[in-house]
Amino acid sequence: MEHDAQVTRAWVLHPDIYGANQRREASFALEEAVSLADALAEIEVVGSTVVRLPKAHAGMLFGSGKIEELKGLFEANDVELVLIDGPVTPVQQRNLEKAWKVKLLDRTGLILEIFSDRARTREGVLQVEMAALSYQRTRLVRAWTHLERQRGGLGFVGGPGETQIEADRRAIDDQLVRLRRQLAKVVKTRELHRKARAKVPFPIVALVGYTNAGKSTLFNYVTGADVMAKDMLFATLDPTMRAVHLPDGPEVILSDTVGFISDLPTELVASFRATLEEVLAADLILHVRDIAHPDSEVQAKDVEDILTSLGVGTGTKQLEIWNKIDLLDDERREAMNTRAARDDEIFAISAVTGEGLEDLFAAITTALDAKRTEEDLHLEFSQGKHRAWLFKEGVVENETQDEDGFHLRVRWTARQARKFEGL
Numbered sequence: 085m086e087h088d089a090q091v092t093r094a095w096v097l098h099p100d101i102y103g104a105n106q107r108r109e110a111s112f113a114l115e116e117a118v119s120l121a122d123a124l125a126e127i128e129v130v131g132s133t134v135v136r137l138p139k140a141h142a143g144m145l146f147g148s149g150k151i152e153e154l155k156g157l158f159e160a161n162d163v164e165l166v167l168i169d170g171p172v173t174p175v176q177q178r179n180l181e182k183a184w185k186v187k188l189l190d191r192t193g194l195i196l197e198i199f200s201d202r203a204r205t206r207e208g209v210l211q212v213e214m215a216a217l218s219y220q221r222t223r224l225v226r227a228w229t230h231l232e233r234q235r236g237g238l239g240f241v242g243g244p245g246e247t248q249i250e251a252d253r254r255a256i257d258d259q260l261v262r263l264r265r266q267l268a269k270v271v272k273t274r275e276l277h278r279k280a281r282a283k284v285p286f287p288i289v290a291l292v293g294y295t296n297a298g299k300s301t302l303f304n305y306v307t308g309a310d311v312m313a314k315d316m317l318f319a320t321l322d323p324t325m326r327a328v329h330l331p332d333g334p335e336v337i338l339s340d341t342v343g344f345i346s347d348l349p350t351e352l353v354a355s356f357r358a359t360l361e362e363v364l365a366a367d368l369i370l371h372v373r374d375i376a377h378p379d380s381e382v383q384a385k386d387v388e389d390i391l392t393s394l395g396v397g398t399g400t401k402q403l404e405i406w407n408k409i410d411l412l413d414d415e416r417r418e419a420m421n422t423r424a425a426r427d428d429e430i431f432a433i434s435a436v437t438g439e440g441l442e443d444l445f446a447a448i449t450t451a452l453d454a455k456r457t458e459e460d461l462h463l464e465f466s467q468g469k470h471r472a473w474l475f476k477e478g479v480v481e482n483e484t485q486d487e488d489g490f491h492l493r494v495r496w497t498a499r500q501a502r503k504f505e506g507l
């Protein structure tokens with residue numbers, strides 16, 4: 085058979101762990117894994133299968149019959165790469181690669197590949213490199229533990245394998261230290277940028293959501309920008325910011341962030357913390373959901389869990405955006421619209437047709453205006469201009485005066501506070 089030499093022929097396996105993986109329907113999980121693989125241009129998915137995992141086949145992951153059966157399938161389809169949508173130990177990887185004569189990548193490895201393909205900014209590139217190294221490091225440790233066990237767990241030092249692994253581990257540690265230093269520098273620069281932005285008197289609205297939910301499409305619709313919006317997972321990796329005037333509303337900074345995914349590798353969760361700080365700093369969070377997706381509820385729950393684990397969102401107002409209603413049939417669309425209309429914090433929209441956006445913009449304006457905090461200010465007499473501004477903006481609740489100046493109790497929104505700072 086003649087094949088395009090530029091692309092690697094891949095087969096996707098979703099291991100269905102009996103009894104443990106029922107939270108997500110196996111067929112949806114398999115579909116998502118195929119989309120993940122499709123996100124890499126150099127991979128062509130030639131087939132995909134859900135495989136029920138046996139209870140115990142530690143060294144090979146699957147039973148020998150299944151391995152033979154799959155081997156025949158891979159040979160018949162000239163498969164060069166097998167993607168296993170789950171964790172695979174280094175030992176299992178080596179054994180399966182040998183048995184099937186293919187290269188093998190597990191879910192974390194695949195997601196890391198995609199992230200490394202997508203990272204554009206210096207910070208993104210450094211974070212992905214660090215995540216990949218941390219991942220490699222855990223695989224060294226596992227192999228080492230395994231070697232140790234083979235020798236009967238005596239733990240004596242100096243075996244050739246162990247020395248090599250120790251050396252590899254040290255090399256990785258050194259490189260991680262170097263990368264961490266470089267990253268710290270980049271983060272510092274970004275901090276300065278954010279501080280500069282905080283002086284801009286606009287509230288920040290952050291878009292979050294499961295990958296492919298439509299964040300970039302909504303961002304583009306609102307800002308008229310041309311951020312890459314594709315039916316491709318993780319099209320947006322680095323956060324994008326844009327100041328935009330909402331129709332009949334305030335000027336805001338809209339921020340588009342990386343999409344979330346179930347079972348996000350822990351290495352990546354940690355390394356993307358910094359990027360998600362943009363979300364932490366937001367005045368309002370818009371959680372964009374693909375409401376037409378069959379697994380929409382599970383996706384939403386996973387996004388909420390990741391946000392909670394990152395400490396994002398507590399105390400920050402959130403609106404839920406039910407996107408892609410144009411894809412629903414009339415009956416379901418009607419039902420969604422009715423449900424959304426009953427809840428002040430849910431909005432059914434289509435980021436493609438623009439349906440429902442007017443109500444959403446109005447709600448964003450209201451939410452930002454409602455976010456008032458109370459503060460005590462002391463103004464010197466020479467700051468009369470500031471006092472006049474506060475009275476003009478109508479945020480002063482109470483005022484007293486002494487020989488130094490004015491004591492004001494103000495209730496204001498983040499937007500007003502920032503404007504005041506800029507005076």
Ligand SMILES: Nc1nc2c(ncn2[C@@H]2O[C@H](COP(=O)(O)OP(=O)(O)OP(=O)(O)O)[C@@H](O)[C@H]2O)c(=O)[nH]1
Pocket residue numbers: 293294295296297298299300301302312313314315316317318319320321341342343344407408409410411433434435436437
């Ligand atoms: N029919 C329809 N398609 C939509 C809508 N919103 C987004 N899409 C499509 O969904 C796909 C994903 O949209 P993106 O905007 O790239 O999604 P994202 O959430 O930014 O994705 P990540 O970058 O992976 O986080 C694209 O093919 C969009 O055209 C919508 O309201 N209706």
